[in-house]
Amino acid sequence: MVTPPASRPHLPLRPLWICCTCAAPWPCATARLNLRHEYANDLVALRIYLCAQLHEAAADLHKLHPRNSPDPKALFDRFLAWTPRASRDCVDFRV
Numbered sequence: 001m002v003t004p005p006a007s008r009p010h011l012p013l014r015p016l017w018i019c020c021t022c023a024a025p026w027p028c029a030t031a032r033l034n035l036r037h038e039y040a041n042d043l044v045a046l047r048i049y050l051c052a053q054l055h056e057a058a059a060d061l062h063k064l065h066p067r068n069s070p071d072p073k074a075l076f077d078r079f080l081a082w083t084p085r086a087s088r089d090c091v092d093f094r095v
């Protein structure tokens with residue numbers, strides 16, 4: 001039985017680092033939403049996880065395209081720049 005695409009997880013297909021469901025560069029929009037939901041209470045853990053993924057993606061993509069490796073800033077933007085900052089709404093400045 002084939003799982004409908006909508007319910008399939010949007011995980012990275014390595015070493016290409018595209019989404020195994022929608023074929024967009026990973027993390028795709030759906031993966032980002034899922035990660036934000038999964039790590040909603042631990043944004044530091046989300047960033048640590050994505051740093052590890054970025055490190056592995058950079059190594060994989062460099063092996064695949066040694067003469068045309070991805071731009072480090074582009075990888076940073078793709079893997080980390082979209083992550084939410086600590087919510088100011090959660091900080092209570094009242095004493």
Ligand SMILES: [Zn+2]
Pocket residue numbers: 010011019020021022023024028029030031
């Ligand atoms: Zn996807």
